[in-house]
Amino acid sequence: MVQLLDGKATALQIKEEIANEVRQLTAKGMRPPHLAAVIVGNDGASQTYVANKEKSSHEVGFTSSVYRFSENTTEEELLRSIEFLNNDPDIDGFIVQLPLPKHINEQHVINAISPDKDVDGFTPINIGRMVLGEDSYVPATPMGICTLLKRYNVETAGKHCVVLGRSNIVGTPIANLLSRKGFDCTVTICHSKTKNLAEITRQADILIAAIGKPEFVTADMAKEGAVLVDVGIHRIPDETKKSGYRIIGDVKHNEVDTKCSWVTPVPGGVGPLTIVSLMENTLKAYNRHQK
Numbered sequence: 517m518v519q520l521l522d523g524k525a526t527a528l529q530i531k532e533e534i535a536n537e538v539r540q541l542t543a544k545g546m547r548p549p550h551l552a553a554v555i556v557g558n559d560g561a562s563q564t565y566v567a568n569k570e571k572s573s574h575e576v577g578f579t580s581s582v583y584r585f586s587e588n589t590t591e592e593e594l595l596r597s598i599e600f601l602n603n604d605p606d607i608d609g610f611i612v613q614l615p616l617p618k619h620i621n622e623q624h625v626i627n628a629i630s631p632d633k634d635v636d637g638f639t640p641i642n643i644g645r646m647v648l649g650e651d652s653y654v655p656a657t658p659m660g661i662c663t664l665l666k667r668y669n670v671e672t673a674g675k676h677c678v679v680l681g682r683s684n685i686v687g688t689p690i691a692n693l694l695s696r697k698g699f700d701c702t703v704t705i706c707h708s709k710t711k712n713l714a715e716i717t718r719q720a721d722i723l724i725a726a727i728g729k730p731e732f733v734t735a736d737m738a739k740e741g742a743v744l745v746d747v748g749i750h751r752i753p754d755e756t757k758k759s760g761y762r763i764i765g766d767v768k769h770n771e772v773d774t775k776c777s778w779v780t781p782v783p784g785g786v787g788p789l790t791i792v793s794l795m796e797n798t799l800k801a802y803n804r805h806q807k
């Protein structure tokens with residue numbers, strides 16, 4: 517029988533834990549943690565993500581600010597604003613929502629973020645620390661996946677974990693985290709040049725779909741009893757919905773789920789945990805800054 521890795525319920529629980537901690541801080545007269553977000557342009561999905569981060573910040577009692585820049589902002593202007601955020605003592609952490617417009621070099625922008633305020637864990641320093649197993653800010657999506665696996669006591673030691681996708685944000689860090697002590701998986705990373713993909717994914721005890729293609733994973737690609745983590749978030753036009761769209765993932769859930777032991781639903785799986793992980797990183801940044 518398939519069981520749900522319920523991201524929505526888990527996120528609610530963790531948010532309550534964070535809110536409690538913030539209430540204790542402010543009761544002592546301390547200021548609440550402050551998360552800032554930088555967004556460039558009008559990409560619909562990015563606007564939604566940033567709005568959700570702002571909403572969650574308020575729910576846990578954080579101060580939240582959003583810095584909005586037009587689509588034709590220059591790289592220099594953006595770098596200046598990052599310098600400002602790096603030096604503002606009232607801001608504990610900030611994120612620059614990706615993707616950025618084509619004329620801006622994303623790596624230049626990420627490299628300009630102070631590792632101390634990099635609550636997305638995207639800077640080379642934090643990624644390096646993570647790979648070395650040192651204390652760092654871990655990127656929110658892989659951190660959220662780890663939290664779900666831990667909170668549901670999913671067995672990982674010695675399991676074969678196949679990661680579909682090698683992005684800097686998800687595939688590469690989750691492969692590293694699950695191979696390390698504590699999770700102890702044997703990890704295979706698959707990507708666009710992988711040969712005999714289904715043959716490999718069928719060997720997965722834990723299959724992480726982070727490939728960015730709607731309903732890419734079909735029933736023939738999954739092993740009976742697999743743990744299935746779907747990182748995909750795609751908007752598909754749907755006139756029956758008030759919003760005009762519905763959200764689907766990287767997995768064809770109607771045919772794959774029944775084969776699995778555990779699955780993350782879409783929506784309500786990895787997504788809510790991603791946001792909550794960002795809140796956890798912000799609280800960590802705050803606690804570091806109070807010391």
Ligand code: GUN
Pocket residue numbers: 611612613614615636656657685
């Ligand atoms: N774009 C997609 N996912 C993310 C994320 O976790 N952080 C940022 N900053 N941008 C994203």
